[in-house]
Amino acid sequence: MNSIRVAVHGASGRMGQEVVNALCHEPNMQIVGAVDLKAAEDYLPLPDGSGTVPFSSNLDYILTACQPDVLVDFTTAQATMPAVRITTEHGVNLVIGTTGLTADDINEIDRLAEAHQVGAVVAPNFALGAVLMMHLAKVAAKYLDFAEIIELHHHLKADSPSGTALSTAKAMASARGKPFSTPQQGKTSDSRGEQVEGIAIHSVRLPGLLAHQEVLLGGAGQTLSIRHDTISRECYMPGVMLAIKEVVEHKGLIYGLDTLLGL
Numbered sequence: 001m002n003s004i005r006v007a008v009h010g011a012s013g014r015m016g017q018e019v020v021n022a023l024c025h026e027p028n029m030q031i032v033g034a035v036d037l038k039a040a041e042d043y044l045p046l047p048d049g050s051g052t053v054p055f056s057s058n059l060d061y062i063l064t065a066c067q068p069d070v071l072v073d074f075t076t077a078q079a080t081m082p083a084v085r086i087t088t089e090h091g092v093n094l095v096i097g098t099t100g101l102t103a104d105d106i107n108e109i110d111r112l113a114e115a116h117q118v119g120a121v122v123a124p125n126f127a128l129g130a131v132l133m134m135h136l137a138k139v140a141a142k143y144l145d146f147a148e149i150i151e152l153h154h155h156l157k158a159d160s161p162s163g164t165a166l167s168t169a170k171a172m173a174s175a176r177g178k179p180f181s182t183p184q185q186g187k188t189s190d191s192r193g194e195q196v197e198g199i200a201i202h203s204v205r206l207p208g209l210l211a212h213q214e215v216l217l218g219g220a221g222q223t224l225s226i227r228h229d230t231i232s233r234e235c236y237m238p239g240v241m242l243a244i245k246e247v248v249e250h251k252g253l254i255y256g257l258d259t260l261l262g263l
């Protein structure tokens with residue numbers, strides 16, 4: 001079996017570096033090129049010491065020179081959409097982890113992937129455990145009448161509540177099909193977090209944390225807690241590697257790791 005040839009967009013970023021490292025250790029995959037705004041050298045040394053790959057801030061040049069099967073993108077929402085246009089024109093498949101894409105952006109990725117007959121996986125969360133947590137929360141939402149979410153992240157996180165917490169609340173409400181019960185709030189309602197679909201979301205921001213979420217459900221005489229903890233960025237790599245393997249077998253858009261896992 002031929003190795004899948006992969007280039008990384010955003011290769012100098014926190015996630016990009018993790019992807020480059022994971023690719024060096026993945027059988028049947030080969031990193032063939034890297035792109036980043038910060039590319040100062042023409043070649044990127046690989047972290048396992050196995051050599052170098054072409055490195056540039058010019059995506060078009062890397063796609064032409066390195067002929068990858070897949071481009072993995074962990075950059076910014078502003079950088080992703082121009083990259084999608086260039087990459088699909090080259091007939092190269094896409095795995096996109098960048099967050100902050102709008103519904104219009106997702107529709108445009110779908111349209112471009114179909115038009116150029118390439119595969120595109122877009123997943124706002126590549127952590128298998130986080131996707132399973134959301135799936136289990138959806139199952140539980142049908143059976144327990146009260147729910148709250150506590151999400152905890154590092155103090156540099158820009159947004160709150162987190163995108164994962166918002167998606168979890170919306171998915172739970174949709175799976176339940178009727179409103180959650182809400183407690184009597186009285187005078188302290190402002191301190192009861194952000195209310196989304198009848199679920200209070202509480203956001204904690206502290207140095208020392210990475211990304212954590214606990215979904216708490218309650219019924220008469222019982223509670224159920226479903227918790228996911230991200231210990232390091234390594235947790236995203238099995239999901240990213242799975243997406244690379246799958247995307248070369250598909251045409252068009254696959255949205256979400258849950259879809260890829262068949263959940």
Ligand SMILES: NC(=O)c1ccc[n+]([C@@H]2O[C@H](COP(=O)([O-])OP(=O)(O)OC[C@H]3O[C@@H](n4cnc5c(N)ncnc54)[C@H](OP(=O)(O)O)[C@@H]3O)[C@@H](O)[C@H]2O)c1
Pocket residue numbers: 009010011012013014015016035036037038057074075076077078079096097098099100123124125126127236
């Ligand atoms: N899907 C998931 O599971 C998951 C998990 C974690 C993070 N994320 C998302 O992944 C994205 C990256 O996160 P991160 O923590 O790795 O951020 P980061 O450390 O800031 O890395 C982003 C990299 O992309 C580069 N970049 C920005 N614009 C570019 C452009 N036009 N062309 C080429 N490179 C460009 C940046 O260069 P400069 O520094 O020079 O601007 C930086 O090196 C974010 O959207 C984050 O929310 C997703």
